[in-house]
Amino acid sequence: MESPLRYTLFEDLDELRTRLRSLTSGRRAIWVTESNCADHCLDRIGIASAGIVLPPGEEAKTAEQLIRLWSGLTDLGATRGDLMIAIGGGALLDVAGLSAATYKRGMGLVYVPTTLLADVDASIGGKTAIDFEGVKNGVGTFYTPEEVLIAPAFLSTLPELELLSGWGEILKYSMLTGFSVDEDLWGTAEVAPSLIRRCIDYKIEVVASDPLDKGGRRQFLNLGHTLGHALEALHLSKGEPVPHGIAVAAGLVMEGYLSLRRDRLPQEDLMRLARVVRDHFSPVSVLCTEYEQIHTLARQDKKLRSTEEGVPVVMLDRIGKPAPAELFTPKELDEAIDFYRDFMQI
Ligand SMILES: NC(=O)c1ccc[n+]([C@@H]2O[C@H](COP(=O)([O-])OP(=O)(O)OC[C@H]3O[C@@H](n4cnc5c(N)ncnc54)[C@H](O)[C@@H]3O)[C@@H](O)[C@H]2O)c1
Known part of the structure; x- marks a missing residue:
């Protein structure tokens, strides 16, 4: 069984940029995101545009968008050795993860969560999915990203309801x-890194005891x-x-x-x-x-x-x-x- 996860919590986006540069040196990166994150997050990490941009939020978690991802990867000539860098909330990470798990039977994958929910939960544990026939997460698989890079600085543009x-x-x-x-503190953007770690560390511990x-x-x-x-x-x-x-x-x-x-x-x-x-x-x-x-x-x-x-x-x-x-x-x-x-x- 793969190790449950490697995650890093970045105090600022400069540190995240540096980590991304080192991860992508000598390896081709395929940037995958959704439209809101394309507007709010990409330029903050020095990326001009993504290779594949899906619709925002839950609209990305459909069979149609999964096929779009497979087609996009094929058009870009992606190989198993390439690294998909998925940037977004839980919905984008779930569908991008499923595409990375299944494209050529599994390609490199890194998650960069951009919502609080993805920071504390959805980016951790290796579950990927789309919604299917009205059932949440009706189709999916387990696939652990190589790394999860968490930067709470992204939360500054998150709508209040999404923070909540x-x-x-x-x-x-x-x-x-x-x-x-x-x-x-409930509902605010003031989320102490120690609180994020408490959630993640608990999740990692229980996932390790029952990975599937x-x-x-x-x-x-x-x-x-x-x-x-x-x-x-x-x-x-x-x-x-x-x-x-x-x-x-x-x-x-x-x-x-x-x-x-x-x-x-x-x-x-x-x-x-x-x-x-x-x-x-x-x-x-x-x-x-x-x-x-x-x-x-x-x-x-x-x-x-x-x-x-x-x-x-x-x-x-x-x-x-x-x-x-x-x-x-x-x-x-x-x-x-x-x-x-x-x-x-x-
Ligand atoms: N895989 C797992 O273990 C796991 C665990 C929990 C939840 N989930 C899934 O996660 C999904 C929910 O994730 P979520 O709460 O992150 O919601 P989301 O991905 O739907 O994002 C919420 C909204 O915030 C926008 N957004 C994202 N980042 C932004 C930013 N930095 N600035 C401005 N707007 C931004 C998105 O476009 C979207 O409109 C659900 O589909 C749920 O099933 C998965």
Whole structure:
């Protein structure tokens, strides 16, 4: 098995430029990005234009754009020895990673994440994917980049809502590990490098223990995601996308309620979590009135195995102590959605 990852956190973009220069000396680089990052990020690292530019955000994570990538690589005469440098948020990294994994059975790959969510989560762990037939990450593979080069300086141009989305994954890590965050920092661009490292280091540790997500500790990373993905996919199906981390924040509350229902999570821990989400993650009202569709989408979430008996949800015994997934019935999922709606008053 490949090592889970090498990552470097750069204090400034000069250091990142220097690292990129050294990585690309003696090796052909193929720069891949999406249109917003082409506007906001490329010139900051001294790149005039990218070889392949995809549409922004989740629009890049489609079969059509994956084919565009393969065609672009073919047109550029890319070889296995070339290095794809993928610059963007989690969506761009997911599809670029899948193209690099499959083009000529695998070419060189480096990730340069440009969003908070990609810094703390999506750039780490080697999962690549596109969305397919309405299912988030319906098709994908595991492929570890040679390096991940993280420069939080890119966050200065990130829209507020996307920053908040990154905080949604930080909230997940805070639930998994028990670290706390100052009340006035949620949603801001002031993300201490030490906080980014805490999230990444935890992810690297659990990925190393279960690299292919076979039901070991890696499943903990799915906390909040069974229902979070269902809510995100529901929004996508309506043509009203919601940022990934915002859907995850809602999913964390609903799934926290399910942990309480199994006599695991103490009431005060659930309230602490729900208050953070209500006070900091509610500028976007997450669609959660279509119960049947949420059940169907939650069942399709492919990370854990759904069965006739129910939908698997990662448990929390208390904040900082996750436990393996348990199965829940549609009725129990409905109760969790109702708890969220009552608490958020939506
Ligand atoms: N592979 C994994 O392990 C993993 C983990 C978590 C999430 N994900 C995936 O990541 C995706 C979400 O990633 P994301 O939150 O980074 O969103 P994103 O990639 O969709 O980017 C969000 C928005 O920010 C814009 N943007 C990106 N960088 C910018 C910058 N520096 N300045 C201005 N605008 C910028 C993008 O164009 C887009 O509009 C989802 O598809 C999710 O499934 C993958």
